[in-house]
Amino acid sequence: MENEKRIDDARASHSTQQTASANQTRRRFLWLLPATVFSSIIGTVAVAAARFLNAPASARQANETWLNVAPLSELNGSDPVMRELTFEQDEGWLRATKKQVVFVLPQKNNQVLSAMCPHQGCPVAWRKTERDFLCPCHGSQFSADGAVQTGPAQSDLPALPSRVVDGVLQVKLS
Numbered sequence: 001m002e003n004e005k006r007i008d009d010a011r012a013s014h015s016t017q018q019t020a021s022a023n024q025t026r027r028r029f030l031w032l033l034p035a036t037v038f039s040s041i042i043g044t045v046a047v048a049a050a051r052f053l054n055a056p057a058s059a060r061q062a063n064e065t066w067l068n069v070a071p072l073s074e075l076n077g078s079d080p081v082m083r084e085l086t087f088e089q090d091e092g093w094l095r096a097t098k099k100q101v102v103f104v105l106p107q108k109n110n111q112v113l114s115a116m117c118p119h120q121g122c123p124v125a126w127r128k129t130e131r132d133f134l135c136p137c138h139g140s141q142f143s144a145d146g147a148v149q150t151g152p153a154q155s156d157l158p159a160l161p162s163r164v165v166d167g168v169l170q171v172k173l174s
C-alpha cells in the first residue's frame with residue numbers, strides 16, 4: 001500500500017516537472033516570436049536607410065542628371081531621331097531601372113522632345129509618311145516640331161533641356 005502511494009507520488013512529481021518544462025518552452029517561444037519579428041523589422045529598415053543614405057544625389061533625382069542621348073555625328077537627316085534612354089531612379093526605398101523615349105530634331109538644332117504625350121503620358125510614334133507624331137492612345141497628333149495639332153492633348157510635346165559635352169548630346173528628363 002505504501003509502495004503504491006510512493007509510486008503515485010513519483011508519478012505526480014514527474015507530471016508536475018513535465019508541465020513546468022512545457023510551460024517554460026511555451027514562455028521561451030512566446031518571447032522569441034516577437035523578438036524575431038522585431039529584429040526582422042529593424043534589419044529591413046536599417047538596410048533600406050543605409051541604401052538611401054549611401055545613394056548618390058544624382059541617382060535619387062534622375063531629373064537632375066544629364067543623360068547621354070547620342071553623338072552629334074549620329075544626329076542628322078530630316079526625320080526626328082528616336083532614342084531610348086535608360087536610367088536609375090529611386091522610388092521610395094527602392095531603386096528602379098527606368099526607360100524613357102525622346103526624339104531629337106536634327107532640323108531644329110538638335111532640340112530634344114519627350115515622347116510622352118501631354119494628355120495622359122502614352123508614348124507617341126513618328127509617322128514618316130504623314131510627317132507627324134501620333135499618340136496611339138486617344139489619337140492626338142503633333143507636327144514634326146512637336147506642336148499639338150489635334151487633341152485631346154492640349155499642349156505640345158515637352159521640350160527637354162539639353163547640352164553638348166565632348167560632341168555628345170545630353171538631356172535632362174523632367
Ligand code: FES
Pocket residue numbers: 117118119120121122135136137138139140151152153
Ligand atoms: S494619352 Fe495621348 S491622346 Fe491621350
